[in-house]
Amino acid sequence: MRKHIFNAGPCKLSDPLLKNTAEAILDLNGIGQSILEVSHRGKDFQAVMDETVELMKEVLSIPEGYSVLFLGGGASLQFAMIPYNFLKSKAFYVNTGTWSKKAIKEAKLFGEVVEVSSEDKNHTYYPKGFNIPDDVDYVHITTNNTIRGTEIFEDIDVKAPLIADMSSDFISRPVDVSKYAMIYGGSQKNLGPAGVTFVIIRNDMLEKVVADRKIPSMLQYGIHVENGSMFNTPPVVNIFAVRETLKWVKSMGGVVAMEKLAKERAELLYNAIDESNMFESPVQKEDRSRMNIVFVMKEQYKEKEADFVKFAGERNCVGIKGHRSVGGFRASTYNASTIEDVQALVQAMKDFETQNA
Numbered sequence: 001m002r003k004h005i006f007n008a009g010p011c012k013l014s015d016p017l018l019k020n021t022a023e024a025i026l027d028l029n030g031i032g033q034s035i036l037e038v039s040h041r042g043k044d045f046q047a048v049m050d051e052t053v054e055l056m057k058e059v060l061s062i063p064e065g066y067s068v069l070f071l072g073g074g075a076s077l078q079f080a081m082i083p084y085n086f087l088k089s090k091a092f093y094v095n096t097g098t099w100s101k102k103a104i105k106e107a108k109l110f111g112e113v114v115e116v117s118s119e120d121k122n123h124t125y126y127p128k129g130f131n132i133p134d135d136v137d138y139v140h141i142t143t144n145n146t147i148r149g150t151e152i153f154e155d156i157d158v159k160a161p162l163i164a165d166m167s168s169d170f171i172s173r174p175v176d177v178s179k180y181a182m183i184y185g186g187s188q189k190n191l192g193p194a195g196v197t198f199v200i201i202r203n204d205m206l207e208k209v210v211a212d213r214k215i216p217s218m219l220q221y222g223i224h225v226e227n228g229s230m231f232n233t234p235p236v237v238n239i240f241a242v243r244e245t246l247k248w249v250k251s252m253g254g255v256v257a258m259e260k261l262a263k264e265r266a267e268l269l270y271n272a273i274d275e276s277n278m279f280e281s282p283v284q285k286e287d288r289s290r291m292n293i294v295f296v297m298k299e300q301y302k303e304k305e306a307d308f309v310k311f312a313g314e315r316n317c318v319g320i321k322g323h324r325s326v327g328g329f330r331a332s333t334y335n336a337s338t339i340e341d342v343q344a345l346v347q348a349m350k351d352f353e354t355q356n357a
């Protein structure tokens, strides 16, 4: 039996992805070679790459004038690549927790960072309505805070180029891409297995690269755009798997359908948390993430947290232990999670409460 997987990343992936990738590892399109054995420059893989890029554009309705890249290094390398390429003197960062902080740390190597932060309330809300100085090179946001469980659901208007880390809520809702200069993330949360990074970059950004800075080739966006993500050997299997996710999302009704399902899953679990006398959510209601549902036990039951992780595990609900920096629980309900997965967890919560409260 397949378990109810709530891991934060790597995470649950769709059944067609697992099946089709397994088949391609044995034999790609019946050509007598595994996807692991073909040249990345041969026509069989080039077709996979081209289709993946086209599907990205289609599924997210990416307008003309943007390039789609698949790179190595994870979202974490983007934290450094972004300021390396674009930070001349000053950038604006919205600090919503661990991942934004890591991005800010790298940016400070290259220039001044002006910051708005939700740290005053332990990152339990998403900052809004902030004043951005006129002279910043770009604005950086993290749309979903994977660890604390906050998310912003609107595509904000800012004057400077807007750059978003969408690692953990990518293709979970329709996005107005035209408001962003760049969208990026690690694939391992909604898009596929770990090992490939997606970058959607507006082509005019390539003209905004800091002119008098020497940047190594592998860290230049322009080089990767020119080479169609093949400046070096790309992670071919991961890109194949990303294509399978995009095909699956499209067949399910696209990002509109993904958003509807995400709302249903999140509502089911948050309602169970809010109605419970044992569990509670530390996150401000309107900013609660649909992708990473963070909850804890009320003070008087705190010592039972480890017991509940075990209890849920016996019911095949795995990956619900909270991030080591926060404690409690986190159920990650990405695109491939089903209502049945969430129902199983809700039932485990109810039964545990009946037995222990």
Ligand SMILES: *Cc1c(COP(=O)(O)O)cnc(C)c1O
Pocket: 009, 073, 074, 075, 076, 077, 099, 142, 144, 145, 146, 165, 166, 167, 168, 185, 186, 187, 189
């Ligand atoms: C997981 C995560 C990252 C880090 O991604 P890597 O691919 O491991 O570098 C960055 N940002 C967010 C929002 C994440 O959830």
